[in-house]
Amino acid sequence: MITEEVVDLSRLQFAITALYHFIFVPLTLGLAFLLVIMESVYVMTRKQVYKDMTQFWGKLFGINFALGVTTGLTMEFQFGTNWAYYSHYVGDVFGAPLAIEGLMAFFLESTFIGLFFFGWDRLSPRRHLMVTFLMALGSNLSALWILIANGWMQNPVGAEFSYETMRMEMTSFADLVFNPVAQVKFVHTVAAGYVTGSMFVLSISAYYLLKKRDLPFARRSFAIASAFGLASILSVIVLGDESGYELGDVQRTKLAAVEAEWDTHPAPASFTLFGIPNQETMTTDYAVKIPYALGLIATRSLDGQVTGIKDLIIAHEIRIRNGMIAYDLLTKLRAGQTDEVTIAAFEAVKKDLGYGLLLKRYTENVIDATEEQIKLAAQDTIPNVTPLFWSFRIMVASGFTMLLIFALAFYFNATRKLESKPRFLKAIVWALPLPWIAAETGWVVAEYGRQPWSIGEILPTHLSTSTLEASNLYISIGALVSFYTLLLVIEMYLMFKFARLGPSALHTGRYHFEEKSTDNKSHQVPSEGGAV
Amino acid sequence: MIMDYETLKLVWWILVGVLLVGFMITDGFDMGACVLLPFLGKTDTERRIIINTVGPHWDGNQVWFITAGGALFAAWPAVYAVAFSSFYFAMMLVLFALFFRPVGFDYRSKIADPRWRSTWDWGLFISGSVPALVFGVAFGNLLLGVDFYLDDFLRPNYTGSFFGLFHPFALLCGVVSLSMLTAHGAIWLQMRADQPIADRAGRAGIIALIIMLAAFAGAGLMLLQGMPGLHIDMMPAKDAMPNPLSKQVSIVDGAWLSNYATYSWMIAAPVAGFVMGLLTLLLVKARRSGLAFACNSLTMTAIISTAAFSLFPFVLPSMTSPNSSLTLWDAASSHLTLNVMFIAAMIFVPIILLYTLWTYRVMWGRVTSKQIEGNPLSY
Incomplete structure (x- = not known):
């Protein structure tokens, strides 16, 4: 049975799992390219410290990556387990970029990450750099295909509804790939990932500088992160997602909600x-x-x-009435009345079918909807303004704060004043959560702002779920939240442990916690696993 | 378009099979190694040897599984929708088991505490054994029929229960897949792990292969007893727009064997399952583990093909609403999507095979305790 409760729980589960997943993804995207930069410098200069940097930040990359893979699996399963009607209705279009993501990107990333960790002694430095680069390329291509899929949810181009198969079918693969919303989202999201990676390296390096530990290592890491971070944050802000907000009705509605723009x-x-x-x-x-x-x-x-919200509601109400006609014709077509007149009439109004389906929330028989129900459905076309309004502002504020931090970090580093500014360094350490706050609120703006649609103007979210019992969802949400939280605690513990330890974790004998003891076998390293 | 719609639908049935076989051959051995991990590794170093034989490869292998899922979504959206939502808790079980893989592999070595490590060892055991078992149980349930129906707007509704999935026949199929992957993992360890693990793995492999052959024979006997299958009485043209509800299907005892009468060459699959399985056993015994690995890959291909041939052209049968059953003709995506996906697969699968083989070549050789202890980045 699909009840409001099942719909709400399915949405909750999706939001929780996506937000968890998105803790790890941006860092993977950003760190991967930072590793490429560090290793490139190593290959060019052959200075050991750059190899150590690649290996140490690579170790933290691995800890993060493990949970990225773990939580990513859920995302793939979930479309089928919890959004079965969605999968049937749009799989013809939405499934393709996901499958190509696997073939083109995820294979590349996952195959080479093994060699990144295990191949140091078996590959020449150049070859190893190539491996690191292919891994980074894979993770970025992965983001490209996922965002093509997501861009299609926001602005469904290159597809048509077919009454015979009762689903959306692809009409142009090129339109799907070159969807302008997808392009904007890709640039915005990967650049945000680069910012996350840079802030991560910057904050932890600032911590070493404050502690006056492993200074050559920390300075070089800081320098790379500040330059890469400044370039990235500028891209995120200049190429902000809002440049895509005039594309398609869903994006227009989202913009009006984000800005609380009631009137035109x-x-x-x-x-x-x-x-x-x-x-x-x-x-x-x-x-x-x-x-x-x-x-x-x-x-x-x-x-x-x-366009303001009030005018959008008026326009949407007209389309809902049109959608009722489309629904009526679809019922006739499905019942076998497939004469040319009916088909032609349906083709003329089918672009509004999705609006008609919005009424399903209130009445099983869309054709008989009352005036009141039509009004309610029209109201539903506007997402909740308050959470969007604030999420957007928190995201933007975090973004501009990071711009300031990266600009100052870059400037102080270039003028060599950095280490005489302990308060600034301390501020950078505390600024570590900012990119995650921006990324998570950004997800809320993009996806919560897409409501009430799972596919913009095509398929309402409340029709997209699987036919499940609420009890099924309580169990899966409970299990997912407990397991994820446990994993997150373990991950954070390991991250803090190794970040505090710094490059000494590599056991090269060149770094802070190792220098004190000349005897390599007696580890003075605090609580470090000796057998690593 | 490269091919006509009908041919392309058939090609995608084969391609889904290829991805499944790719998953079994690659991910299969690391899952099998995880199943054997707590039993073959007596000390921490031995366990680390086992883990490090698959360490550089498990992640890439897993993508076979993920891509098979993605291809199912793109090529057979209705199958993906019905299977994943009907098997809700079974899928969740697999998912939670798989959670242990990335963290188990990556986090285990980060802390030396024996309790920490033993916890992850059992986590890895679950990550290998549970999916291997559930996949078989799921295949068994395909032959038994999944209790679902499609309404007029093609919304899938499941009327069965989670515990209903554990029918004796399905469990037997679960034993086939679990022992098959365990054997595969054992052969991998015989080939790549240092002594004494390699010898222990050889013995475990022989036991697993015997169980696999017995269970495969048992499942075959149950089918021969005339288990009910489906028969298509009437269906639209094979190149028609896919609409599962436009066909007439009836339940007929022994129908899952009818293909072997119509297309007698299909008998080659179950026969190859037994012959290659026995040959694998002999090769493991003779410690020709490289050949045994190749041979076992063929065994698995034959066993999966047996299931697929028995069902053909069905891919997801329903016994409670036979007309709702999904076939490769009426669950497929549009002509354009199948075409685009086919081109993508033709371009990328060969490239993937090339670089995957390269990574195996780079990492080739027996994993020894000396190697692990000398490398701070090993698991």
């Missing part, structure tokens, strides 16, 4: 910096506004208009 204002609209959005009265209290800013950011022009 004459262009260019002003940007609400802060305020308390109220969805009942459709007003924003205590709003602080910056003139022109929203129009400029969202439309990249002075004359582009940002």
Whole structure:
């Protein structure tokens, strides 16, 4: 039975597992390329410290990667286990990028990560660098295909509904791949990953600098992270996701919700910096506004208009009424009334079928929906404004704070003033969570902001779930949350342990915790596994 | 389009099989090695030798499984939807078992505490044994029929229960797959691990192969007893737009054997299962582990083919609503999607095979205790 409870629990499970997964993914994306940079320097200069850097940060990369793989498995299973109707309805289109991701990207990444760790003594430095590069390339290509799939959920191009197969079918693979929303998302997401990797290396290196440990190692790591991080954060901000917000109705609605833009204002609209959005009265209290800013950011022009929520609801209501006609015709077609007139009539209105399906939440028989139900469904087309409004602002604030940090870090490092600024170094250590806060709130903006759709304007989320009992979901959510939390605790423990230990973890005999003892066998290393 | 729709549908039935076989051959040996880990490794060093034989490869191997899942999603969306949601708890069981792999491999060596390590050893044991068992049970349930129906809008509804999956026949199939992968892991260790593990692995491999052959014979006998299968009375053209509900299917005793009468060459699959299985056994005994590994790969191919041939053209039968059953003709994706995916597979599978073989060549050789202790990055 599909009840509201089943739908809500399925969404909760998806959100939890995706947010967990997204703790690890950005770091993998970013660290992989930092490893390539460090190892490239090693191959060019043959200075041992760069090899040590690649191996040490690689060790932390491995700890993170293990959970990325673990939590990623759930994502693949989950479309089938919990979103069976979704899988049937859009698998023809959505499945392809996922499968190609496996063939083109995940194989590459996963095959070479083994050699990255185990191949140091068996490969020449150049070959090993090639392995590291292919691993990084694999992880980035992986992000590309996943975001092509996700971009299609936001802006479903290159596909048509077929009444015969009762599903969406691909009409153009090129349209799917070159979906502008997917392109924007890819650039924004991988650049955010590079920022995460850079902040990770920057913060931990700042910690060593503060402790005055392994300074040559820490300085070089810091320098690479600050330069790579500055370039990356600039890309994230300049190539922000919002440049895709004028593409497709779902993105337009998301933008209006994120900005709590209730009315359509004459262009260019002003940007609400802060305020308390109220969805009942459709007003924003205590709003602080910056003139022109929203129009400029969202439309990249002075004359582009940002459609307000009230006008969107009016437009959506018309499409819901159209969708009811489409649903009626579809029922006839499925019952075998496949004459040319019916087919032609259906083809003319089928783009609004998804809007008709929104009524399924209120009535099994969409055709007989009451006026009140139509109004409710029209309201449903707008996602909850408050969480989106705040998530977006938290993300942007984190982004600009990181811009400041990377700019200062780069400047102080270039002018060699860094180590005389302990308070700044301390601030960097504490800034470590910022990229994760930005990434997780960014996920909320992108995916919560897509509601009520799982596939924009095509398939409502509440129709997408599997036919399950609520009890099934309570069990799986309970088990997933406990297991994930346990794994996360273990992961964090190992991360902290090895980050504190620093390059001494490599047992080269060249670093802080090893220098004190000349005898290599008696490890003075705190709580370090001797057999590693 | 490279091929007509009908041919492409058939090609994708073969390709899904190829990915499954690829998964069994590659991921199969590391799962098998994990099953044997707590029993063949008496000391920590011995266990580390076992883990390090698969250390550089388990992650790449696992992608065969992930890609098979992705290909199922793309090529047979209805099968993916029905199978994963119907087998909800069985899938969750596999998923949770698989969770132990990445962390077990990567985190075990990071702390020396014996309790820590032994916990992960059993975690790895679960990660190998549970999926191996459940896959077989799932295949058994395909032959028994999955209790689902499709409504008018093709929404899958499951009417069975989790515990209903553990029918004796399904359990027997579970034993086949578990022993098959365990044997594969044993042969791998005989080939790649240092003594005394290699000899112990050889003995374990022989036991596993005997169990596998007996269970395979037992499952075959149950089928020969006239287990009910499905027969298509009427269906649309094979190149029609896929719509599972447009066919007429009836339940007929012994129908899963009818293909062997229609296409007599299919008998080669079960026969090869026995012949290659026995040959593998002899090769393991003679310590020709390289040949035994290749031979066992063929055994597994033959056993999987036997299941697929028996069901053909069904891929996901329902006994409670036979018309809802999914076949390779009516569960497939559109012509364009199958075509795009076929091109992608033709380009990437050969490339994957090339670089995978290269990584195996780089890491080739017996893993010894000396090697592990000299390398701070080993597991």
